[in-house]
Amino acid sequence: SQQGEEDPQALSIQEGENATMNCSYKTSINNLQWYRQNSGRGLVHLILIRSNEREKHSGRLRVTLDTSKKSSSLLITASRAADTASYFCATDQTGANNLFFGTGTRLTVIP
Amino acid sequence: DAGVTQSPTHLIKTRGQQVTLRCSPKSGHDTVSWYQQALGQGPQFIFQYYEEEERQRGNFPDRFSGHQFPNYSSELNVNALLLGDSALYLCASSLYGRVTDTQYFGPGTRLTVL
Numbered sequence: 001s002q003q004g005e006e007d008p009q010a011l012s013i014q015e016g017e018n019a020t021m022n023c024s025y026k027t028s029i030n031n032l033q034w035y036r037q038n039s040g041r042g043l044v045h046l047i048l049i050r051s052n053e054r055e056k057h058s059g060r061l062r063v064t065l066d067t068s069k070k071s072s073s074l075l076i077t078a079s080r081a082a083d084t085a086s087y088f089c090a091t092d093q094t095g096a097n098n099l100f101f102g103t104g105t106r107l108t109v110i111p
Numbered sequence: 112d113a114g115v116t117q118s119p120t121h122l123i124k125t126r127g128q129q130v131t132l133r134c135s136p137k138s139g140h141d142t143v144s145w146y147q148q149a150l151g152q153g154p155q156f157i158f159q160y161y162e163e164e165e166r167q168r169g170n171f172p173d174r175f176s177g178h179q180f181p182n183y184s185s186e187l188n189v190n191a192l193l194l195g196d197s198a199l200y201l202c203a204s205s206l207y208g209r210v211t212d213t214q215y216f217g218p219g220t221r222l223t224v225l
Contacts, residue, residue: 030211031211033213033214035216040148040199040219040221041218041219042115042201042216042217042218042219043154043201043203043214043216044216045213045214045215045216048212048213088153088154090153092211097167097210097211098144098156098159098167098169098210098211099156099210099211099214100156101146101153101154101155102153103151103152103153104152104153
């Protein structure tokens with residue numbers, strides 16, 4: 001079964017706008033990761049945030065983590081057409097020693 | 112620096128047949144994890160191989176088995192294929208058996224079962 005659930009399922013924005021997607025999960029975690037997948041191919045790791053961190057930045061990406069609400073958000077600023085992809089959160093559930101992926105958000109950036 | 116490679120890219124099989132998928136990890140990595148991704152879903156963990164042994168296993172039947180070779184490459188075998196086994200099979204590599212650190216994914220093998 002899948003641990004995380006992304007929201008929204010699909011998002012369509014204009015190039016230059018910001019995109020925000022959310023991830024909710026059910027149990028305590030050690031870390032949370034975000035991955036990108038283009039056209040049903042391999043996943044690319046974007047960022048990892050540990051349970052004792054609240055915010056992390058990487059280039060145009062900003063990730064927040066609220067362990068009390070069991071949720072995370074991924075913000076992509078100044079979006080580009082090349083950001084069009086599916087985005088997945090993956091949680092490292094305490095005691096499980098494997099990653100649980102959510103159902104993904106499909107982002108479309110219109111040029 | 113060679114990334115994760117998988118073969119074949121696509122595969123078509125019929126129900127009841129057996130299939131073998133192959134994965135070579137990123138250069139320097141010693142741990143291989145396999146995931147199944149059904150259409151429109153997120154990847155689901157099948158199992159992990161480290162030091163040539165299966166270390167962790169997800170909720171998959173025994174029809175799914177694997178192997179890791181001394182050069183760290185790995186195979187995923189699926190017996191008695193069902194229509195529901197149609198999916199993208201992803202291989203990911205990492206270090207020291209750490210499947211919860213950053214995973215480096217291959218391009219996947221698309222399996223279609225008819």
